[in-house]
Amino acid sequence: MTRDYSRRLYEKSVGLMPGGVSSPIRAFEPHPSFISRGEGGVICDVDGNDLIDLCLGYGPLILGHGHxxxxxxxxxxxxxxxxxxxxxxxxxxxxxxxxxxxxxxxxxxxxxxxxxxxxxxxxxxxxxxxxxxxxxxxxxxxxxxxxxxxxxxxxxxxxxxxxxxxxxxxxxxxxxxxxxxxxxxxxxxxxxxxxxxxxxxxxxxxxxxxxxxxxxxxxxxxxxxxxxxxxxxxxxxxxxxxxxxxxxxxxxxxxxxxxxxxxxxxxxxxxxxxxxxxxxxxxxxxxxxxxxxxxxxxxxxxxxxxxxxxxLDADVYRSLGDKGAELASTLRDIIEDLGITGCVNQVGSMLQLFLGMERVENAQQASKCDAMMFKSLASDLLDRGVYIPPSQYETCFLCTEHHRSHLSRVSESFHESLKEVSRSV
Ligand SMILES: Cc1ncc(COP(=O)(O)O)c(C=O)c1O
Missing domain, CATH: 3.40.640.10 (Type I PLP-dependent aspartate aminotransferase-like (Major domain))
Incomplete structure (x- = not known):
């Protein structure tokens, strides 16, 4: 996956915007992806890469992009x-x-x-x-x-x-x-x-x-x-x-x-x-x-x-909750299979995988997680076409337009990425 155009835009933006972004959470090593459009549960960057979007603008887009x-x-x-x-x-x-x-x-x-x-x-x-x-x-x-x-x-x-x-x-x-x-x-x-x-x-x-x-x-x-x-x-x-x-x-x-x-x-x-x-x-x-x-x-x-x-009716919330629970359960299976210490917290269409801690019930416990490993995970997932908020201290979101095929790809990508990043720790 090439991201050359994003890199060039970022090089221009760092001279014009503090850190090259309008809000600090958007910073991403070595550079953020510039997004050109979104449709349903997928966004596309300026280099033409399609990415399944589990960030959804940090939450607002419950119906996905461009409904x-x-x-x-x-x-x-x-x-x-x-x-x-x-x-x-x-x-x-x-x-x-x-x-x-x-x-x-x-x-x-x-x-x-x-x-x-x-x-x-x-x-x-x-x-x-x-x-x-x-x-x-x-x-x-x-x-x-x-x-x-x-x-x-x-x-x-x-x-x-x-x-x-x-x-x-x-x-x-x-x-x-x-x-x-x-x-x-x-x-x-x-x-x-x-x-x-x-x-x-x-x-x-x-x-x-x-x-x-x-x-x-x-x-x-x-x-x-x-x-x-x-x-x-x-x-x-x-x-x-x-x-x-x-x-x-x-x-x-x-x-x-x-x-x-x-x-x-x-x-x-x-x-x-x-x-x-x-x-x-x-x-x-x-x-x-x-x-x-x-x-x-x-x-x-x-x-x-x-x-x-x-x-937004009861069926929509039921379906979002089912998808959230299913993805969380798959992620738990993946970390168990790979022998990675971690846990997954989920409610409805909000979820997060915490690396390095078996339980996270407050911010103090969250701060002990392996935030660096999480960043590597986000970066590796990006290379596989899955866009998650690139921080241990954010939440992944699902929308109505994430279908089974998207979620299978997300699960497969997490499996491969976690295998990769746990190998390099
Ligand atoms: C719980 C919570 N409150 C307030 C805010 C601030 O909202 P805004 O970014 O729209 O100013 C956020 C932003 O992420 C948030 O998550």
Whole structure:
């Protein structure tokens, strides 16, 4: 497989864009692939190589690339206008759909990214409680705004960056770290501090895929209620992905607020803060908590999101879950056959293979995995036509357009690649 054109484009981009990319997770040794188009579950790079895509734009594309219903909806909207700076019908439809599906949602404020959504949700929780401190999970990622850049997951975990220069010390002093799946620790923190909000991914997706132990989410819900703390589920990944109502529906635990993004925009930039009427009524202009955006609730994003939601029914989630479970089971068999220490965490269409650890239940355990071997694996898989997020600390995703033939090729490629990389360790 040649990737010469990608290499040449990368050489040009490093002089023009920091690290040659627009977001750090896209960096890839020796250079990233430039993608020219996508169709269904497959993308094609500028050198003409077809790649089965288990990255799917880091999650949003639950229907795969270029779904005709999404495309038609976008074209219809583009013909009518792309931005009005005034309310529009597609925006109202999107919000109605979210309120119908998401258990915690009686009202919604739309935004443009997951980062914006979590920033707004934290401000709202602070205003509502009159408190300042916020608890986040070590390895949890909630976007790149100041108060959340404390031991973040995703690219920062990969680069071993515990925070970021440029973030005021006073800002992070009000952020407290907890370990996921540790209820005793959560209880101690809430006992010791007056906490405005606990913000957490109900399933961690930015330290690899890490699932809640039985009773953990219920326990966090109980404790936050007890201490008058707002529970924010960051469902930027899990929203629409695990169930129509996200992880809160899947696990039966309703937070006070949730944030969404990714899939609700059908492939266009999206974000949302969702919650009950009492707290959401504090959002401007109904209340004093300021949230605003030129592109918030824009009709193009709403048109794409509406088209996606129209197609997501119980059968789709069942089928995605079956495919996820099947692939996870195959990967477990492969590492067992090859005698490789590792484990596979999976829920619905989210999964990750962890190398070097037999169990991964929090970010601390994830950080002990063999991240270098994982990078070699991602690189070898790319050579075989399978594109996964090139980091141990991300999640692989499946879409409706991944068919049996794709999944067999993915399994065969994992088998060959794991054989190859374990030989060279
Ligand atoms: C759980 C979670 N929250 C927030 C964000 C930030 O979203 P965005 O990249 O749209 O700003 C991400 C991005 O990956 C995420 O995974």
């Amino acid at each position: 005709p219903a999404v495309f038609d909806s976008l074209m219809r909207q583009a013909n009518q206008g792309m931005l009005f700076g005034a309310p529009s019908v597609p925006e109202l439809e999107l919000v109605e759909k979210l309120v119908k599906r998401v258990p915690c949602a009686e009202m919604v404020r739309l935004a443009n990214s997951g980062t914006e959504a979590t920033m707004h949700a934290i401000r709202l929780a602070r205003a509502y409680t009159g408190r300042e401190k916020v608890v986040k999970m070590s390895g949890g990622f909630h976007g790149a705004h100041d108060s959340m850049l404390v031991k973040p997951g995703s690219a920062a975990m990969d680069l071993c960056i515990p925070g970021s220069p440029g973030v005021p010390a006073a800002t992070v002093q009000s952020t407290i770290l907890a370990e996921y799946n540790d209820l005793d620790m959560m209880s101690d923190i809430l006992e010791e501090h007056e906490v405005a909000a606990v913000i957490m991914e109900p399933v961690m997706g930015n330290a690899g895929t890490i699932l809640p132990e039985d009773g953990y989410l219920q326990g966090v819900r109980r404790l936050t209620e007890e201490y008058g703390t707002i529970l924010i589920f960051d469902e930027v990944i899990t929203g629409l992905r695990l169930a129509p109502g996200g992880a809160q529906e899947y696990y039966g635990v309703t937070p006070d607020l949730c944030t969404m993004g990714k899939a609700i925009g059908g492939g266009l930039p999206a974000g949302a803060v969702l919650g009950g009427k009492e707290i959401m009524s504090m959002v401007s202009p109904a209340g004093p908590v300021y949230m605003a955006g030129t592109f918030s609730g824009n009709p193009m994003t709403a048109a794409a999101g509406n088209a996606v939601m129209n197609l």
